Amino acid sequence: MSQMILSWSLLVAQVMLGLAMVGPLWRVLRGPRAQDRVVGLDTLYVTGMLLVLTFGIRSGTVLYFEAALVIALLGFVSTAALAKFLMRGEVIE
Amino acid sequence: MNGAADLPLAVAIPVAILLVLGAALSLIGSIGLLRLKSFYERVHAPTIGTSYGLGCVLLASMVFFTVLQTRVVVHEILIGILVVITTPVTLMLVTRAALHRDRLEGNPEAPPPVPRTPPED
Amino acid sequence: MTQRAMRWILPHPILSTGLLLMWLLLEQTLRPGPLLVGLVVAFFGGHALGLLQPERMRIRRPGLILRLAGRVLVDVARSNLAVALVVLKPRPERHAGFIRVPLALRDPNALAALACIMTATPGTAWVEFDLEDGELLLHVLDLVDEGEWLRIVKERYEQPLLEIFQ
Secondary structure (H helix, E strand, O other): OHHHHHHHHHHHHHHHHHHHOHHHHHHHHHOOOHHHHHHHHHHHHHHHHHHHHHHHHHHOOOHHHHHHHHHHHHHHHHHHHHHHHHHHOOOOO | OOOHHHOOHHHHHHHHHHHHHHHHHHHHHHHHHHHOOOHHHHOOOHHHHHHHHHHHHHHHHHHHHHHHOOOOOOOHHHHHHHHHHHHHHHHHHHHHHHHHHHHHHOOOOOOOOOOOOOOOO | OHHHHHHHHOOOHHHHHHHHHHHHHHHOOOOHHHHHHHHHHHHHHHHHHHHHOOOOOOOOOHHHHHHHHHHHHHHHHHHHHHHHHHHHOOOOOOOOEEEEEEOOOOOHHHHHHHHHHHHHOOOEEEEEEEOOOOEEEEEEOOOOOHHHHHHHHHHHHHHHHHHHHO
């Protein structure tokens, strides 16, 4: 019984998170402006991290946690670098 | 689903609710990113996902692994702290960059900079 | 003398404790080996921060911190609902806008905490802060009454932060 509840709720959550990636993906591809693309990419990172966490619950191993942590860190660094690029036109100065 | 079969129902139901709630919140944030009209409005949408959307999924994961492994598993808090601290930094950088670009282009949507009185000698 | 020794070992006790906790959470154990490595990380982390010469952080009134944290949790939940409604059921009369809030806060740590609160709340976004004249530019998604928002920021968040950090 509890297995059925969990696997169905996981399925629903994963489908919703998958759909939640459409909005940011649209903003990354279509903009309209560069800052929209950056915010889209940042949201894409967070949603992807949530999806990885749900995969972790499905598989019952804590290994996915590390992947989620790395995604969160990379998302932060890349968004910060992109924002700096928008501001100055270059990352390294 | 290893070992989830012997999870008590009283744990499985809250975990399921938290999971669906978290995913639904980030889906709403994503819809907001699509629907809202201007950039400054769209900046608000993803913070639904990074506040309670993330919180719900992390809490579900913590409860699930704590019961499954019969020991306290709270390392998900680290992701929570990391995201709570880094989201303001990234969003602030992006909005400031957007403001800077809009002001350079003379976009009427952006508020003008504070008029500064020149320093007196 | 003992106080000076403590200062030397732990120049930034809060940071060092945080680092040790983070290390133990990552290792997920209390065995002596990882604990020792964590203590070393905490020691060097505190001294590395000392090289950056941050202002010494003084935190008062831990009870108030807890009250503020609870208030923020409730407010963020409420704001989540409000923004979700705005997204799902757009109202034509809603308008977003910028407001300027004059702040009395100057302590960088307190400002960082306020920035975290304002950004974590989905209805408000921190846009720009001018340290010279202490004016904060906020973007509010559902701007009904400007004075109401000013009051929320000043009284609900700034006042407790002023008491905690200064």
